[in-house]
Amino acid sequence: MKKIKEFFANLTKKQKISYISIISIAFLLTESILLWAVTDRGMKGLFEWVNYIRTYVYYICAIGFIFPIIAVIIIIISQNMNPARKPLKALMVMAIFSLIIPIGFYGFIGSIPLQRSGDKAPQLLILNGSGANGIPNMAVSFWTKEKSTNSLNWGTTESMGTKMNDPKKSNIHAFLLNDLLPNTTYFYQINDVGQIYNFTTMPDITNTFKFMTTSDPHFGADNANRTATYKILDQLADPANGYQSFFMLGDMVEMGNNDAQYKEACDTFSPVTTHIPFRPIIGNHDVLFGGHQFWVDYFSPDIIEDAPRDYFHIKVNGIHIFVLDLEWGTETYTKAQKEWFEKELNETTDPDDWILVMNHCFYYSSGYLVDGSEWWDQQDMIETFKPVFEEHGIDMVFGGHNHIFEVLENGGIYYNIIGGLGGHPDRYYGGEGMVGQAGTGSIYYSTDIFGFLEVDIQGDTAYLTFKNPENQSVYNYTVNRL
Ligand SMILES: [Fe+2]
Ligand SMILES: [Fe+2]
Incomplete structure (x- = not known):
């Protein structure tokens, strides 16, 4: 915890906002897939009736937890190695990467009504x-x-x-x-x-x-x-x-x-x-x-x-x-x-x-x-x-x-x-x-x-x-x- 505090203490306000917000947004968006699965009209029945669909949704939600954990690990390791080197490229790359799943997912779902095959x-x-x-x-x-x-x-x-x-x-x-x-x-x-x-x-x-x-x-x-x-x-x-x-x-x-x-x-x-x-x-x-x-x-x-x-x-x-x-x-x-x-x-x-x-x-x-x-x-x-x-x-x-x-x-x-x-x-x-x-x-x-x-x-x-x-x-x- 101390190492994380030290890490953030050395960041500018802009850097703090970007790290925290990207990781938080990725986490919340990924977890919202569970909410979508139990409320969407086409999904809630599928989620309730089909075991493997439920399992996939749970896996995706579990991945949502992995990125914040990796972020903490990256910060601790980086503090041990060289506390003076900021900001961390690895952390930013990971934060952006964590957005790929929810953005890809919602992008796919949102684009479906546009994918028309013809008259x-x-x-x-x-x-x-x-x-x-x-x-x-x-x-x-x-x-x-x-x-x-x-x-x-x-x-x-x-x-x-x-x-x-x-x-x-x-x-x-x-x-x-x-x-x-x-x-x-x-x-x-x-x-x-x-x-x-x-x-x-x-x-x-x-x-x-x-x-x-x-x-x-x-x-x-x-x-x-x-x-x-x-x-x-x-x-x-x-x-x-x-x-x-x-x-x-x-x-x-x-x-x-x-x-x-x-x-x-x-x-x-x-x-x-x-x-x-x-x-x-x-x-x-x-x-x-x-x-x-x-x-x-x-x-x-x-x-x-x-x-x-x-x-x-x-x-x-x-x-x-x-x-x-x-x-x-x-x-x-x-x-x-x-x-x-x-x-x-x-x-x-x-x-x-x-x-x-x-x-x-x-x-x-x-x-x-x-x-x-x-x-x-x-x-x-x-x-x-x-x-x-x-x-x-x-x-x-x-x-x-x-x-x-x-x-x-x-x-x-x-x-x-x-x-x-x-x-x-x-x-x-x-x-x-x-x-x-x-x-x-x-x-x-x-x-x-x-x-x-x-x-x-x-x-x-x-x-x-x-x-x-x-x-x-x-x-x-x-x-x-x-
Ligand atoms: Fe049928
Ligand atoms: Fe049916």
């Missing part, structure tokens, strides 16, 4: 709420790497007639199609050139809606099966199957920070999702390391005031669909989201209504131990939501996250897991060498399978059919509205 193909997005005629508003949205002004012409005939223009040059382009009429075919064209797209809105019959839902394509993952994804999209596009909408329940990409994966996803979906109203829902992989900005720009364009944010409520012919932002578990169930959900349920629903909940992660599920975490029944999810679901008469819940097909019934509510859009299937939880268990209330479970779930609500009965990519039924059941 993103158009999508016909379902918006929140309900339009004037019992079905939701929609938006045609796309993203261009260069700022530009674009236009959309749309209408109920091939000559269209309603023209909208971007108000100013922008990367994000979103054109609101509001107050749509039910059971009506609309046409639209971008910039008055090329393809004229068309889509048909949902029918005008109370408690009637037929949609496809599936999850977890994981674009960018080496072990994903893209053939399965294409086959499923073919089924979605086939008019004979009569799908009125498509809900994709998350993990669209493998790494949320990789915009090329988002580009591949948009390019793959677009030929179908410009014709079938599309609603993607956030998964844990989609927001990794700053990926949330990509998600917002491509699927929740904030230039449309009414566009869905991370959680929202869609109404179709009196059927309520609550989309929640639950990526790994309750980590993303913020106070604001909880208050919104409970208020919305209280004020807009009746337990007799069809009420559906969609989000990425599972509540009940069969599964196994992954990276030290139990991927089966999530107790905190169950404790948080079961009483709310039962009180308000939720009928069906849809999610992915586990790459399986499963139906679990608990308290009269049907929980469906449809992780079949191309991400590598999970293994059987009861297989050799596996540590896992069956989910509570499981009535159907299958793995090593790709596919989708067809949900056909007709009045008081919903017909649910799990299908493989060839459109063959592998399991079906019915739910009666309570």
Whole structure:
């Protein structure tokens, strides 16, 4: 301690400030990575669920402590060798070096939203709420790497007639199609050139809606099966199957920070999702390391005031669909989201209504131990939501996250897991060498399978059919509205 005091006593005020401030800033910035890991929306779940990520973060934090210790050692050694030689180049070099980790880290994280891979193909997005005629508003949205002004012409005939223009040059382009009429075919064209797209809105019959839902394509993952994804999209596009909408329940990409994966996803979906109203829902992989900005720009364009944010409520012919932002578990169930959900349920629903909940992660599920975490029944999810679901008469819940097909019934509510859009299937939880268990209330479970779930609500009965990519039924059941 005496040697350190002597060292600083011999420095000018400017030298003291530079040594102390650089080392302190490097230390605090490095330690703040832990704070970032437990608070960032894309990281906190990863930190909680994946052992090796936690270990990496702890290592980085440990390195933060090493530099001040090295500084003390350098000072003591230098005082012993030659107390008169000041200032010390070695100490300054080390102090600057200690800034490399936090500056490099935050520089990388901060630059992710700027790393765009190119234009993103158009999508016909379902918006929140309900339009004037019992079905939701929609938006045609796309993203261009260069700022530009674009236009959309749309209408109920091939000559269209309603023209909208971007108000100013922008990367994000979103054109609101509001107050749509039910059971009506609309046409639209971008910039008055090329393809004229068309889509048909949902029918005008109370408690009637037929949609496809599936999850977890994981674009960018080496072990994903893209053939399965294409086959499923073919089924979605086939008019004979009569799908009125498509809900994709998350993990669209493998790494949320990789915009090329988002580009591949948009390019793959677009030929179908410009014709079938599309609603993607956030998964844990989609927001990794700053990926949330990509998600917002491509699927929740904030230039449309009414566009869905991370959680929202869609109404179709009196059927309520609550989309929640639950990526790994309750980590993303913020106070604001909880208050919104409970208020919305209280004020807009009746337990007799069809009420559906969609989000990425599972509540009940069969599964196994992954990276030290139990991927089966999530107790905190169950404790948080079961009483709310039962009180308000939720009928069906849809999610992915586990790459399986499963139906679990608990308290009269049907929980469906449809992780079949191309991400590598999970293994059987009861297989050799596996540590896992069956989910509570499981009535159907299958793995090593790709596919989708067809949900056909007709009045008081919903017909649910799990299908493989060839459109063959592998399991079906019915739910009666309570
Ligand atoms: Fe997944
Ligand atoms: Fe997931």
